[in-house]
Amino acid sequence: KAGVTxxxxxxxxxxGQQVTLSCSPIxxxxxxxxYQQTPGQGLQFLFEYxxxxxxxxxxxxxxxxxxxxxxxxxxxxVSTLELGDSALYLCAxxxxxxxxxxxxxxxxxxxxxL
Amino acid sequence: xIQVEQSPPDLILQEGANSTLRCNFSDSVNNLQWFHQNxxxxxxxxxxxxxxxxxxxxxxxxxxxxxxxxxxxxSSSQTTDSGVYFCAVDERGGSEKLVFGKGTKLTVNP
Numbered sequence: 001k002a003g004v005t006x007x008x009x010x011x012x013x014x015x016g017q018q019v020t021l022s023c024s025p026i027x028x029x030x031x032x033x034x035y036q037q038t039p040g041q042g043l044q045f046l047f048e049y050x051x052x053x054x055x056x057x058x059x060x061x062x063x064x065x066x067x068x069x070x071x072x073x074x075x076x077x078v079s080t081l082e083l084g085d086s087a088l089y090l091c092a093x094x095x096x097x098x099x100x101x102x103x104x105x106x107x108x109x110x111x112x113x114l
Numbered sequence: 115x116i117q118v119e120q121s122p123p124d125l126i127l128q129e130g131a132n133s134t135l136r137c138n139f140s141d142s143v144n145n146l147q148w149f150h151q152n153x154x155x156x157x158x159x160x161x162x163x164x165x166x167x168x169x170x171x172x173x174x175x176x177x178x179x180x181x182x183x184x185x186x187x188x189s190s191s192q193t194t195d196s197g198v199y200f201c202a203v204d205e206r207g208g209s210e211k212l213v214f215g216k217g218t219k220l221t222v223n224p
Contacts, residue, residue, distance in 0.1 A: 037155075056210050106156070107156045108156060
């Protein structure tokens with residue numbers, strides 16, 4: 001069974017631009033969660049989607065948004081990029097919602113904002 | 115919200131040595147997972163272990179839910195074990211998200 005895939009793996013953007021990251025979960029999994037990892041704040045939860053609905057959202061500004069498609073693939077969008085958005089963005093796939101079941105992570109997208 | 119503390123923050127070993135990593139958490143949990151983050155950033159799932167003991171090769175883990183801690187044991191360490199080990203929990207009746215500790219950075223020297 002293929003694992004979680006994320007594209008692109010690396011991105012370089014400038015302040016003020018917007019970016020879209022993609023995550024394809026393990027086949028059959030309907031929950032996709034997104035996390036941001038920075039050296040200062042560690043791993044922080046962004047949001048979770050299950051069956052195309054956002055179930056939960058972390059403490060991030062409205063510039064961070066996401067969606068999930070009928071095939072469970074998910075995208076997250078960051079608008080008006082700031083230097084502090086430079087981070088590793090990880091998505092996790094699970095068969096059940098709400099982080100109660102095993103979470104499987106993708107390889108991440110490393111975003112650099114100049 | 116739930117607090118997750120990992121110790122030690124850094125650990126340096128010689129190849130072949132054994133080690134124990136600890137994760138303390140402040141409230142009851144539905145989910146506890148151990149991850150290994152490789153040098154390229156990917157989080158590899160090691161164990162899903164909200165309670166009890168599991169073993170997988172040279173790695174084993176024990177969670178004592180009533181005392182709110184979990185231990186990850188690495189035996190006969192290899193250089194490929196190097197990386198950061200994270201403990202993450204989902205608080206029972208809580209926010210339905212994984213809360214991560216700050217990690218233990220393990221360096222295994224040849």
